[in-house]
Amino acid sequence: MASLPTYQSIHDAYLAQVKHKSDRLMNYFLVSFFIAGLLLALFYDTWLVAIGVGSLSLLAYYSVRAILPHSNVYQYVVSAVLSIFMAQFIYQMHGLFEMHFIAFIGSAILVTYQNWKLQIPLAAVVIVHHAMFGYLQFIGYDKIYFTQLDYMTLQTFLIHGFLATVIFFICGLWAFQLKKLNELQIEQTFEMGRYQEEQLQKKALLQSNEDLKKSNRELDSFVYSVSHDLRAPLSSMLGVVGICETGVLDPFMMKNISFLKSSIKKLDGFIIDILDYSRNARLEVDRQEIHFTDLLTELSNNLKFMGINDQRKVDIRTTVQNGVAFYSDKSRINIILNNLISNGIRYQNPQVPDPFVEIIVNVSESAANILVKDNGIGIDQGNKEKVFNMFYRVSNNSIGSGLGLYIVKEAVDKLNGVLELRSEIGKGTEFIIQLPNLTS
Amino acid sequence: MKKAITIAWLMAILSGMAYIFWYTDWKYSLPTPVPKQYHAVGAGATIDLEGKISVSGNKPVFIHFFNPDCPCSRFNIPYFKSLAKKYSDKISFAIVVLNNRAYTATEIQNKFDVNIPVSFDSSIAAACGVYSTPQAVLLDANRHLYYRGNYNKSRYCTDTRSNYAQLAIDSLFNNAYRPAFGVYALKAYGCPLPVCTQK
């Protein structure tokens, strides 16, 4: 997407356009003034003045434009030039009073630059010119005369000055208003453009959101289908292995079968973990009432029969204190508890006579506090951080996929909960989880 | 640095313009050069107009020397017109055209929009001692030269405060003393006469 134009750049572009247009107009005006000077020269043969002063004026303007092209000094020069043309015409017509109107024409022309300050050189030349001649006349310098009026009285001077000032002021005002109006329009156009951009962006964002959700759903069902199709033959394999087990007494065969079984279970476990991870990462947080007692009963039922390689059955004890209704994402809580409890079973301490996993749940209005405690082999202090890493397993003999605790951490994070691990090698492990109650 | 150059340059141009104005002014302020074969004709001299201009005998005669090619003369046209209209019953006006081109009397009269006799005889100028245009010559009823000079103060003929021709007429009729016309009145300003190539 091309970078959005800034207000400054639009403003600058507009100013450049105004300048360009005005300069073009000015070219025509200046040439016309010069030609007017030539035409006026016909009256009283004032060719020297017409050509000399006229070309000097044009020279002044175009040379300043060439020397300082990036400044707008030349515009002030043109303002002065317009008043000089007025003086030139008055002179050429030997004081014809009507030539004064050239000054007002000049003042009006300058409005095109939308800069009120350009009136100043024009006014200045006119005032200085009048004042100077008036003064000279006043002191009796008899070589000066003024127009066809008998005398430039102070009163005349003041009236002229006042009216001229009024015209210059009005033209300046219009230049200023024009500029302000156009700036306002630019601003509004810009805002409008920005607003439309924003709307488009919003729309695009919403669209992309929808697309993402859709692809999430599609991926989800893909993952389901794939995991299902992967697990079906595995479950068949396990079933057949189970049948072999019942019909075999030879220790050698039984050992082989048990290895087969553990490998298959490992693979199956890995697939389930992948599925859990995928669902946790992708699915939005669901919200429903959680009945911990039922949930834990079901989990322990499923896990009761989890025994690998002659591991003893682990006692699963649950204590649920329900005060208040607790709302959260059921499947994620399932995943969390399932992983933690099965870890507790998997990593039991063979030295201990009564391996257990204890789950204590306390529900309050703000959160649910869950404690999963076992008397298993524990986790080394140095590894406490690492266990939550993806695919971290404490040893090669570990039964798990390495994903379990990673998924637990991700799920707790997704629910904006807090997870704490306390453990001592040889003594046991405690997982302390706090999950916010999504009451609304 | 560039700014300094620009300012200096603009100052130079400004001085150039000032110079042009000043120079032109100076030129205008110069009196008309006196031609070589000039015969001065003093005040009071009798001017013989027989056969040159048809003017009625009793009234004073006001002769306006006019050259259409002279800008000064052209500038003067409205003023002379107002004078002619104002004193048409008291004075006989006439115009003497000093120009190489062949104008008809009607053309000239149209320029001035007054019906007064026009002559193309350049000898009248010499007779009156006129060597530039525009010039006003006022003869009294006896054809004596009462005033010959500029219409008003120099510098391109626009200072109406000093209407010398007007003053001359007024004093003639008031029979008062003849005012002392200064150099500005008498020293001819304006365009020199063209050399006559045809009669």
Place this chain on the structure above:
Amino acid sequence: MEYKYKKVMVIDDNEIDLYIAEMLMATAGFAEKVVCVKSAKEALAYLKPLYADPDELPQFIFLDINMPEMTGFDFLNEYQHLPENIRKNCIIMMLTTSLNQDDRMQAERNQFVRKFLNKPLDRDKLALCI
């Protein structure tokens, strides 16, 4: 040998899974006769005529969910149209490898399904059925 039940039916499109179920029932002493059908259609065809002979009805029906043509849920839809004496006699257990929560919820909501079991079947799971 003492069998707990006289007859059970297993509906699964997978031959191996049928074999597993059959062997398991025998070794666990769960059922005397195991009727294996490879599709829901065949199951319905088997059950329908038995309304006249309710003693021949299976006491348990182990029903797989993911089957081509007619899924386990399709079977349940058809099952509810069967005469009441058939439905009264059969307890349906759903079997699947699916981890899909929706499947589980749908199964548990169905009035005819007693339990939802994960494959593979084993003796411990059979023990739950009693």
